[in-house]
Amino acid sequence: MTSTVAHWDQDAACRSADPEELFAESAQQNRAKAVCTGCPVRTECLAEALDSRIEFGVWGGMTERERRSLLRRPGVVSWRKVLEEARREHEQPHAS
Template sequence: MWVEDWAPAAACREANPDELFVRGAEQNKAKQLCSGCPVRTECLAEALDNQIEWGVWGGMTERERRALLRRHPSASWRAVLETARNSAGKLPASL
């Protein structure tokens, strides 16, 4: 299920915003905050669809998002990520 108003459910909602807008090795710490987030997919779709340039969003750095956008410049990331998440939920339990 896609969460429209995802920000209140984000794992980072109470974090200091400066922790998410860092450079270098500090980005790995920020990405860890995203790892267990229940709305990570929605956050990432927001950043990709709106081409947000700075910070860690949905567990991806600016560089990672730019690379993805270069490969697929006209994608609707919400549609892509929502479809992928729905498909993953339908995998057999044996996998």
């Protein structure tokens, strides 16, 4: 994986997907979200959508409605920092 913050989209699982699938409506959004499952840059994608306030489409496995819900949370300056920290915590081995 060659992902960097600036070029994360080069490693996106959806880079060859039909854009119509990613900007679907209603129940079809579940198919678009499935493309994100296991994507190596899912966190970067979601952070981009949240920080840039992208209104349409599935980004990082979340619909526009789901992202709007997150954006209502007060006090978050950078979603990229929040999501990267959450990923680091999730990836750490659990201490016994």
